[in-house]
Amino acid sequence: MNDHEVLDALRNSLDTVTMSTPVERIEAAGRVRRHRRVLVGTAGVAAAAALAVAVPALGNPATAPPSAGDSAGAGSVHIRTAAYSVDTKADGTLVATWDKSAYFSDHAGLEKALRRAGFPVLIKEGVFCKGPHDDGKLSPSGSGPGVANVMRGERAGDGRVTFTFVPAAMPAGKRLFIGYLNAAQLASVHMNPGSVERIVPADGPLTCTTTPPPEHHYH
Known part of the structure; x- marks a missing residue:
């Protein structure tokens, strides 16, 4: 605030004060003006604090892109x-790895993970499917x-x-079907x-x- 603004403010504050104005009224008016200045100053500090918090948040957004690595984006x-x-x-x-003891568990979770990564797949257990014109x-x-x-x-x-899946090699309009043999079917084909x-x-x-494929003997 410059000197002219100070003088104007002082003049405005005395506009309603005359020599006949009681002292109590002058003191009360002064208290009201001081209270208003405190409120304005507090609001300004709060606004500045909010801005200070917002700026760093924009500089480091939670949705920032991941760092480079094995990820494909x-x-x-x-x-x-x-x-x-x-x-x-x-x-x-996509590389999927199973422990031998867990090879036949959580097929639904695996299907969801592969689809989430953009690989079209249908996984079932105990059921074996084929499309039209498939000779089997x-x-x-x-x-x-x-x-x-x-x-x-x-x-x-x-x-x-370990299995490696190649989404780019999947023909348009197609998906991979995986049918796992259940325990009884596995026993039947050894x-x-x-x-x-x-x-x-x-x-x-x-x-x-639900008929499993014939048993295969490796030579």
């Missing part, structure tokens, strides 16, 4: 459960035509099983194969059966 996942782990890699592939032929490992392009697996010496994989339509009816 939007839609990437890094999930760990007792049954499996699923990770998106920089090349866009399977490889010794239980895979149908084209599956090797979108899914490949390997078993480590410690019993861990654990070979343990699952059936086929490329099926993403939409439309599928033909499904």
Whole structure:
């Protein structure tokens, strides 16, 4: 506030004060003006404090993009459960790893994780499905035509099983079907194969059966 503003404020404050004004009225008016100044000053401090809090928050938003690494960006996942782990890699592939003892557990969770990462998949247990015009032929490992392009697996010496899924290789309008054999079906084929994989339509009816694939003997 400059000198002119000070004088104007003083003049305004004395406009209603005359020589005949009682002392008590002058003192009361002064108290009211001081109270108003305190309220204005407090409001200003509160506003400044709010702004100070807001500015750092905007500088470090909670939705800031993730740092670079194995993640492939939007839609990437890094999930760990007792049954499996699923990770998106920089090349866009998905790597799912199971411990041998947990290989046949939590299929619903795995399906959800793969879909969340952008890989179209349908997983069932004890049920085996195929699409129209599928002749039903399977490889010794239980895979149908084209599956090797979108899914490949390997078993480590410690019993861990790792599958790599390739979303970019999935034909348009298609998805991967995985049918795990249940305990009774596994016993009937002596654990070979343990699952059936086929490329099926993403939409439309599928033909499904509870009859497991024939037992395969490795030579």
